[in-house]
Structure formats: structure tokens, C-alpha cells
Amino acid sequence: MDRLTDHLIVISFDCLSSLDLRIIKEMPNFQELLKIGSYCPNVKTIYPSVTYPCHATIVTGNFPSRHGVVSNTKLQPGNPSPDWHWHRHHIKGTTLYDEAKKARLTTAALLWPVTAKAEIDYNMPEIFANRPWHHQIAVSLWNGSTSFQLEMNRRFGHIRNGLFQPQLDDFVLEAAVETIQRKKPNLMLIHFTDLDSHRHYHGFSSEQAHEALKRHDDRLGRIIKALREAGIYDHSTIIALGDHSALDESKAIKPNVLLKEEGLINVNAQGKITDWRAYCKSCDGSAYIYVKDRDDQVTYKKVKALLDKLKVDEKNGIEEVLNGKEAGERGADGTCAFMIEASLGFYITEGLQGEYLDVITSEEVKAGKYTFASHGYSPEKPDYDTILIASGKGIKEGAIVPSMHLTDEGPTFARLLGLHLGDTDGSPVRGLLSL
Numbered sequence: 001m002d003r004l005t006d007h008l009i010v011i012s013f014d015c016l017s018s019l020d021l022r023i024i025k026e027m028p029n030f031q032e033l034l035k036i037g038s039y040c041p042n043v044k045t046i047y048p049s050v051t052y053p054c055h056a057t058i059v060t061g062n063f064p065s066r067h068g069v070v071s072n073t074k075l076q077p078g079n080p081s082p083d084w085h086w087h088r089h090h091i092k093g094t095t096l097y098d099e100a101k102k103a104r105l106t107t108a109a110l111l112w113p114v115t116a117k118a119e120i121d122y123n124m125p126e127i128f129a130n131r132p133w134h135h136q137i138a139v140s141l142w143n144g145s146t147s148f149q150l151e152m153n154r155r156f157g158h159i160r161n162g163l164f165q166p167q168l169d170d171f172v173l174e175a176a177v178e179t180i181q182r183k184k185p186n187l188m189l190i191h192f193t194d195l196d197s198h199r200h201y202h203g204f205s206s207e208q209a210h211e212a213l214k215r216h217d218d219r220l221g222r223i224i225k226a227l228r229e230a231g232i233y234d235h236s237t238i239i240a241l242g243d244h245s246a247l248d249e250s251k252a253i254k255p256n257v258l259l260k261e262e263g264l265i266n267v268n269a270q271g272k273i274t275d276w277r278a279y280c281k282s283c284d285g286s287a288y289i290y291v292k293d294r295d296d297q298v299t300y301k302k303v304k305a306l307l308d309k310l311k312v313d314e315k316n317g318i319e320e321v322l323n324g325k326e327a328g329e330r331g332a333d334g335t336c337a338f339m340i341e342a343s344l345g346f347y348i349t350e351g352l353q354g355e356y357l358d359v360i361t362s363e364e365v366k367a368g369k370y371t372f373a374s375h376g377y378s379p380e381k382p383d384y385d386t387i388l389i390a391s392g393k394g395i396k397e398g399a400i401v402p403s404m405h406l407t408d409e410g411p412t413f414a415r416l417l418g419l420h421l422g423d424t425d426g427s428p429v430r431g432l433l434s435l
Helices: 018-024 028-036 051-060 096-102 136-143 146-159 167-183 194-202 207-229 255-261 297-312 324-329 362-366 406-416
Strands: 007-013 038-044 107-110 122-124 187-192 236-241 247-253 265-267 273-276 278-282 286-291 318-323 338-342 345-348 357-359 386-392
Touching: 007 051, 007 207, 007 406, 018 038, 018 207, 018 386, 028 207, 028 236, 028 386, 038 406, 051 096, 051 406, 096 107, 096 187, 096 406, 107 167, 122 146, 122 167, 136 146, 146 167, 167 187, 167 207, 187 207, 194 207, 207 236, 236 406, 255 265, 255 278, 255 297, 278 297, 286 297, 297 318, 297 338, 318 324, 324 338, 338 345
Parallel strands: 007 187, 007 236, 107 122, 107 187, 247 345
Antiparallel strands: 038 386, 236 386, 247 357, 265 273, 278 286, 286 338, 318 338
């Protein structure tokens, strides 16, 4: 299969929404891409619509039920900071960067989720120190390209301020510009989280979120400039995309509080879990309910009765209850006992203490206990789509694809690079491609 482009630059602006399109159309660098490229204003995301499953879908073309990354974090009941699905081995099957590597194309990834220990030439994986004895730089170096990361940290490490935004994305940007100019990769995956962070802590339509969009436009401009300075702009394709949208919330619900009251979660005097029969695994706007022993019908029926009772009263914040089979049919983890969807204005946590329902205050958000906006909700929620903009070699000029699915992105990118991801849930979007 012939390649349609020599250099594919995929830029994920985490939490970029279809509702942002009217705003970024007025920003100079997004405007430049839109003027000479094509776009889809309504990209339907996956379920659950959280970052790690979304990014695994983007590079595989498959739903979470198939690629295996069914939530951001692992099921670790009682762990106040569960480990994330950081590593490549969490993804079942092949990926866009695996196929590029097989084709002897040069690959680079900057803070792209689920790439720790991946076979990527220039890899700075998204992973953080999650143990008291871990050091962030050492963890990153161990799980990515050591010499490449050392060089990026030597040059630009002074920009970073831990995981805080916008400094983290500013660091990623400088590393991306340097990599484009010096390495000229055939495939480059870049993940920016500035917008997502500010929506979480200030709200979807906050001034802070708007300022993050402006910074993203500047970052996009710097990447376009780097491609020109490297002499590869005319041989490159730029993809700007989002992974999910977000919704404001004012109330947090804690199903584990009720599961504990029902005797399905046991805790010690310090409030730590010692054993469990059923557990609520949060995906923010949705959540899995797992039954430890899948043959335990007594616990299953007890949990079902509890959820059915909660759903009756809209004040409890549960819009829908799915069983495991139904969750799997929607692309989520079919091994769960149940999957619950939060109503508008609510989101779900794994908290064990206090009451089932908490009203979110500014003080709690500042303390990092809660957020003002979340994702993870069903893709069927209104005004919840994301977008994709494509420009450059191999892309039609001026085409508008009315709608597509997140699973279609990987196969489309593979076609641009003359690659094939095999039998995928999504398909190449021919309406974007020049051939």
C-alpha cells in the first residue's frame, strides 16, 4: 500500500470539544489548518470516555472491550492512588506505532498515553512516580527512550513545574519542536493536557479553559513553524484532534459508601479496605461495579437491588444501569457486573467515607478532592462529541465530514502512512483523504 504522506504529526488536545470549534475557527493557527485542510465537527467518542482508553482507541481503531484498556487506572480497591494503564503491554493487538516500526518508519511519542516500554524510537511516555520511593525523572527514563529524554530534560527541563499546567505542555512543545527539527520522524504522537486540566478545576466554559485554547493555538503555530524550518512541511500531514469532551458537575456520588454499608466492602479501624465482594471503579462520568467472585449470585443480586433502588430517584444521580453484557456491547468492559452512568450535573468517585452524596465546593476543588467538570460519560450525552482537523499531504482541501467515530481515526492514519491495522472496529474515513 502506497504512503500518502511522509510525515504524520498527530496532536491530541485532550478534552477538545465539538463546542470549541466555533472558538478555534477564529484563532490564527487552527484557522490556517481549517483553511487548507478538512475536518469533522462531530467525532463520537468511546465508552467510558476517559483519556487512556480513548488514546488506545486512537492508535488501534478498536473499542476498549477489544484493546483492553477499559479505564484510566487499574482495579486496586482501597488504593488512594491506583496505578494507571501506563504500559504498552496493556494494549491487546497491534498499534499504529508498532506497524510504523515494522515498516521501518521513524517514530516519536511525547506524553502519549499507554506507551511506556513501547518500541518507539523517541519515546517520552506519560507516566508518573506513584510510589514514595520513586523519582519522576528516573521513572520516565526507565520506561522510555533514555538518551532522548535526558537530552530533552537537559535542554528544556527548566520549563517544567512538576505536572502543573501550562508549564508541562510548554515543555512538551519545546521537545516536540526539537524532535521535528532534528529527527524528522515519519510518525509523531503528541499529547497536550492543558485544556483538560483547566476544565477539570475551573469548569468547561471557564476563562481558564478559554486561555488554554489560546495557548494550544500558539503551540499549534510553533509546530507548523518547526515543520517549515525543518523543510518537511510540504511532505507532512498535521492532525489536530480531541479525545472526548467534558461536562460540568456540582455533585459527587460515592456508591462505595453504600456498598460498605451493605457489608460488601470491609474496612479496618483506619478506614482501609481489608476485603471486598463488590466495588465501584470510577470512570468519573460513569463507573464499573465489579463483583469479586463472578459466580457469587448472592452479591450480584444484592448489588442489582441497590442500583435499581438508586435509579428510581433522580436525586441519586444515576441515569442508567447496564449489566456486564450491555456494557460490553457498548465497547466497555464486559467483565464488570454492572456499569452505571451519572446524570447531568453529577460524577462518580470511589470514596468510602462520609455520605453517599456530596455537594462540590470551591474549597474541595482547590484541595484536590473534587473537580468542577469531568468526562467518562456516555458518548450518547448531548453536545459531547469531539473534533478532528486534518491538513497537508494526502488530505483533501475543504472537505467537511459530518460525523465519524473515534475508532475510525487509527485506520485513517494507517492509510496515510501506507500501513494496515488489521481487522478493526473502525474504518478509514475516505472523505478526508485525497486518494
